[in-house]
Amino acid sequence: LAILAVSCSGQSVQVDGNKVVDTLTRLANFSDHENPAVTRILFSPNDMLARTFVKDLMRDANLIVREDKMGNIFGRWEGSNPSAGVVLTGSHCDAIPLAGMYDGTLGVIGGIEAIAALQRAGYKPAASIEVLMFTSEEPTRFGLSCSGSRALAGALEAEVLESKLDSEGRHFVQVANEVGYGASSTQEMLDATKLAPGQVAHFVELHIEQGPFLEAEGKDIGVVTAIAAPAALEVVFVGDGGHAGGQLMPARNDAGLAGAELALAVERHVLATGSVDTVGTTGTFEISPGAINSVPREARLAIDIRDIDGPRRDSVVAAVLESAREIAERRKVRMSSRVINQDPPASSHDDIVSAAASSAQQLGLSVKHMVSRAYHDSLFMARVAPMGMIFIPCKNGWSHRPDEFAKPEDIANGVSVLALTMARLSGG
Ligand code: GLV
Numbered sequence: 001l002a003i004l005a006v007s008c009s010g011q012s013v014q015v016d017g018n019k020v021v022d023t024l025t026r027l028a029n030f031s032d033h034e035n036p037a038v039t040r041i042l043f044s045p046n047d048m049l050a051r052t053f054v055k056d057l058m059r060d061a062n063l064i065v066r067e068d069k070m071g072n073i074f075g076r077w078e079g080s081n082p083s084a085g086v087v088l089t090g091s092h093c094d095a096i097p098l099a100g101m102y103d104g105t106l107g108v109i110g111g112i113e114a115i116a117a118l119q120r121a122g123y124k125p126a127a128s129i130e131v132l133m134f135t136s137e138e139p140t141r142f143g144l145s146c147s148g149s150r151a152l153a154g155a156l157e158a159e160v161l162e163s164k165l166d167s168e169g170r171h172f173v174q175v176a177n178e179v180g181y182g183a184s185s186t187q188e189m190l191d192a193t194k195l196a197p198g199q200v201a202h203f204v205e206l207h208i209e210q211g212p213f214l215e216a217e218g219k220d221i222g223v224v225t226a227i228a229a230p231a232a233l234e235v236v237f238v239g240d241g242g243h244a245g246g247q248l249m250p251a252r253n254d255a256g257l258a259g260a261e262l263a264l265a266v267e268r269h270v271l272a273t274g275s276v277d278t279v280g281t282t283g284t285f286e287i288s289p290g291a292i293n294s295v296p297r298e299a300r301l302a303i304d305i306r307d308i309d310g311p312r313r314d315s316v317v318a319a320v321l322e323s324a325r326e327i328a329e330r331r332k333v334r335m336s337s338r339v340i341n342q343d344p345p346a347s348s349h350d351d352i353v354s355a356a357a358s359s360a361q362q363l364g365l366s367v368k369h370m371v372s373r374a375y376h377d378s379l380f381m382a383r384v385a386p387m388g389m390i391f392i393p394c395k396n397g398w399s400h401r402p403d404e405f406a407k408p409e410d411i412a413n414g415v416s417v418l419a420l421t422m423a424r425l426s427g428g
């Protein structure tokens with residue numbers, strides 16, 4: 001049942017879920033960790049191999065491939081009305097350390113397959129249809145999420161991108177230049193990447209849910225109505241360190257303990273909203289020097305706070321920063337903090353919500369309208385085009401872990417819904 005067939009303009013759209021899984025499995029090989037774990041960091045050798053793989057797939061689907069200076073990769077299927085705004089789909093192929101093989105990749109490989117299915121069906125698009133692999137949705141290398149889509153949407157300032165360095169102290173544009181993208185300056189790179197007004201008429205992204213609800217409720221397809229507002233903070237505490245034997249307790253200002261208190265304060269402030277929609281995570285917590293016989297001199301925490309309600313998320317961010325100041329004062333450590341990003345939520349556009357829901361119904365699939373609690377490049381694409389997302393169930397809601405899994409039949413469903421949605425939006 002992994003093959004789904006449906007009639008579109010009198011032709012039959014067929015998607016083989018097992019074939020998509022096979023392609024995803026081949027893509028998963030480009031990984032810094034052994035499969036099933038997938039680690040694919042922006043502009044690393046494996047990311048570059050994955051990019052070549054994706055471009056070859058686009059060419060095999062007779063798409064015209066182009067890349068911008070940020071490394072966003074587009075595959076274009078020219079419509080009969082080439083001056084109309086494009087119907088764009090896409091997602092990302094970078095993967096956080098020890099992730100799985102479906103997050104993001106489904107929306108790229110599935111996007112190419114959706115176009116191929118429409119081509120096989122003899123469908124002729126009016127507005128051109130494009131599939132896009134975004135550069136660096138994940139924040140792993142430079143600490144900034146969605147760098148490609150922020151830039152495409154004109155929502156990334158040069159000084160913000162220049163303030164982000166990788167672990168070797170290098171700038172995005174430097175590394176981009178080394179792998180064949182980039183420009184002579186960050187500003188020039190960003191200016192060249194920004195989409196022209198009206199260039200994209202519709203954006204729709206296919207993704208695994210990364211949560212448990214579709215599977216638990218037995219629904220085939222999620223149609224996303226809004227994307228929760230993500231924020232990321234970094235807090236650093238610095239004390240005086242010292243010898244774990246010689247430094248008596250009253251004389252210490254242990255930065256590690258300040259960090260531990262803050263991690264607990266994040267949880268407390270999040271729970272205090274009383275809403276399950278507020279979530280907070282201290283995802284990295286590094287202490288140094290990191291020796292059993294040394295009082296921690298420095299603690300560095302990266303804190304992720306999200307909510308579907310932007311102002312409520314902002315109030316939690318403010319409370320966490322206030323706690324950081326209070327803890328630093330009481331524990332006599334120095335504190336610095338910075339907000340890495342604090343993005344508003346985004347709403348899907350009714351036209352895309354109804355095109356996706358009608359396409360699912362046409363296929364006899366059950367639909368749940370739902371919020372995306374993960375962020376996606378769609379969050380930024382919503383600033384320049386009507387946006388929508390199609391979710392499929394994933395096992396136990398697991399994501400960002402090696403055992404992430406989606407069934408071939410659910411993949412066939414998602415790709416088919418995407419194909420029909422794009423056909424509706426293109427108007428061929
Ligand atoms: C993206 O991967 C997210 O953290 O939502």
Ligand code: MN
Nearest residue numbers: 096103138400
């Ligand atoms: Mn992810």
Ligand code: MN
Nearest residue numbers: 103104137376
């Ligand atoms: Mn993703």
Ligand code: MN
Nearest residue numbers: 137374375376
């Ligand atoms: Mn994501």
